[in-house]
Amino acid sequence: MALLSEAPPPRFAHDSEAELARVLDFYQVSWRYEPDVFPITWSPSGAVVESFAPDFYLPELDLYVELTTLRQSLVRRKNRKLRLLRQLYPGVRIKLLYARDFQALMVKYGRVDVLLDMNGVNGSNRTNGMNGNGAEHR
Amino acid sequence: MTHASLHAATPPGIHADVEEILLTQDQIQARVAQLGAQLTADYAGRDPVLISVLKGSIVFLADLVRGVQLPLSIDIMEVSSYGAATESSGQVRILKDLSHPIEGRDVVVVEDIIDTGLTLNYLLRYLREKGPASLRICCLLDKPARRLTEIEIDYVGFTIPDRFVVGYGLDYGERYRNLPYVGVLRPSVYGLDPPEA
Numbered sequence: 001m002a003l004l005s006e007a008p009p010p011r012f013a014h015d016s017e018a019e020l021a022r023v024l025d026f027y028q029v030s031w032r033y034e035p036d037v038f039p040i041t042w043s044p045s046g047a048v049v050e051s052f053a054p055d056f057y058l059p060e061l062d063l064y065v066e067l068t069t070l071r072q073s074l075v076r077r078k079n080r081k082l083r084l085l086r087q088l089y090p091g092v093r094i095k096l097l098y099a100r101d102f103q104a105l106m107v108k109y110g111r112v113d114v115l116l117d118m119n120g121v122n123g124s125n126r127t128n129g130m131n132g133n134g135a136e137h138r
Numbered sequence: 139m140t141h142a143s144l145h146a147a148t149p150p151g152i153h154a155d156v157e158e159i160l161l162t163q164d165q166i167q168a169r170v171a172q173l174g175a176q177l178t179a180d181y182a183g184r185d186p187v188l189i190s191v192l193k194g195s196i197v198f199l200a201d202l203v204r205g206v207q208l209p210l211s212i213d214i215m216e217v218s219s220y221g222a223a224t225e226s227s228g229q230v231r232i233l234k235d236l237s238h239p240i241e242g243r244d245v246v247v248v249e250d251i252i253d254t255g256l257t258l259n260y261l262l263r264y265l266r267e268k269g270p271a272s273l274r275i276c277c278l279l280d281k282p283a284r285r286l287t288e289i290e291i292d293y294v295g296f297t298i299p300d301r302f303v304v305g306y307g308l309d310y311g312e313r314y315r316n317l318p319y320v321g322v323l324r325p326s327v328y329g330l331d332p333p334e335a
Contacts, residue, residue, distance in 0.1 A: 026220045027230050027256040029287075061287055095286060104284065107302055107328050108253070109221030110311060115330065 010034075015118050016069045016102050017055055023105070024058070032057045036064075038092070040084040052081045054094055064094040069102055069118070153305075153314065156321035160303055161296060163318040166278075169295045170198065173276060174205020176293060177246065185209050186244040188276075191261065192216035192234060194250035197307035197315065198278045198295075202248060213237055217257055230260050241269040246293075250307045251279040255287035262289070279303070279320065302328075 010033040012018040017033070024031045034053045041050040054064035068078050075098065082096055097105075106114050152159060177186070188210060190199040196214075203212060216234035245265060252258055258275070265273055276293035283300035302325075304310050305317030310328060314321075 023220050023256070026228060027260050029256065029259070058286070063286065063288075065286065101284065101300075103330065104300065104302060105254070107310075107330070109219065111221055112329050 013055075014067070014069060015114075017067055019106070019111075019114055020056070020065070020067055020097075020102070023109070024056070029058055030060055032059065038085055038089060040081060040088060050081070052085050062093060064092060065097060066094060067097045067102060069099045153317055153321065155314070155324055155327045156304065156317070157324045158322045159319050160298060160301070160322055161306075161320040166295075166306055166318075166320065167201070170201045170278070171205045173293055173295060174202055174207075177202075177276070178205075178207045181206075181208055181210075181244060181246075184244050185211070186246050187211040187213055187238075187240060188246045188248050189213045189215055189236070189240075189265070190248045191250075191257070193315070194307045194309065195248050195278075198250050199248045202276070211238070211243075213240075215261070217261060219257070230257070232264065236268070239268065240265065242271050244272045245270040245274070247273070247275050249275065249277040251281060251303070252277045252289065252291060253281040253284035255285050255289045258289055259287040278306070279308075 009018075009021070012021065012033070021031060021033070034055060035057050037051045037053045039048040039051045041048075043049050054066045056065040056067070057063070058065065066078070066082065068075055078096070082094065085092065085094065103115055106112060186208070188199065188203060188206075190196055190212065192214060193216070199212070203210065213236050214234060215232065215236060218228075218231045218233055220230075247258070247261065247265070249258060252275075262273065262275075274292040275289065277291055278295040280291055280294045280297045281300060282297065298320075301322045302310070303320050304314035304323045305320045307315050308320065309315045310323055314323070
């Protein structure tokens with residue numbers, strides 16, 4: 001395992017994900033970025049129609065973390081996917097951090113500047129659609 | 139302009155930056171006394187060391203130990219916080235280590251609040267390496283909605299909702315620690331509107 005600063009960082013889809021990675025690094029909690037994809041709906045022929053790739057996996061805690069900085073009014077679709085994931089994979093532990101959770105985390109650490117830099121935490125500044133490389137960081 | 143001057147309509151007895159008192163002084167005192175009695179019973183015949191994690195827990199510790207009717211020791215630790223880190227690639231550090239060895243001792247970590255559990259997760263790993271006979275956690279406030287780590291808390295004063303609280307040792311920007319109650323800080327104080335419902 002490597003520290004984020006020592007390993008090539010993945011291309012995060014959102015600034016909030018990079019910030020959470022820095023928080024995890026700070027507290028020496030190892031993580032992988034989008035290492036797993038869970039199919040959640042299938043066509044009648046058995047082809048995967050929809051899947052869910054949580055943003056982080058924390059191996060030491062055996063916990064997936066999905067971070068959504070979308071406005072609460074827009075997270076219904078993600079909540080549905082999360083509900084399906086929990087039904088289909090009851091052994092998978094996942095924590096969904098909403099915009100308000102991330103905001104509270106930054107306030108706790110006195111990092112309101114991070115929120116302001118993200119243009120009001122509206123989820124509109126996803127920079128690319130790159131998937132994570134699954135490499136573990138610590 | 140001070141924060142206080144921004145909120146002239148605050149009810150008397152409440153700090154102007156606090157929108158609601160979550161736990162009154164009387165509620166806190168009563169519960170802390172119960173926790174002290176519980177520790178007294180659980181550690182009867184032993185000589186525990188209570189470790190306070192600066193700075194938030196010092197007020198709680200000061201009240202708690204006076205309710206523990208046992209011979210005990212106190213030690214103090216301080217751990218760096220993410221928000222205070224000056225380097226973006228920094229890592230958590232022990233700023234103030236234990237003054238005495240804890241090998242073979244019954245240790246109780248005294249925390250003001252546990253939310254993500256990230257600091258405590260680090261601290262417990264550190265303390266376990268010191269070989270204590272036992273290691274338990276006593277916190278005044280538990281905010282489970284925010285938890286990222288799975289930590290078993292042995293003694294909980296209050297389980298609180300997911301709101302930003304100050305007072306009774308808890309701060310925002312090093313302020314409000316001296317409030318005798320636990321209150322919800324107005325979001326305007328930290329420069330944000332209330333979160334969208």
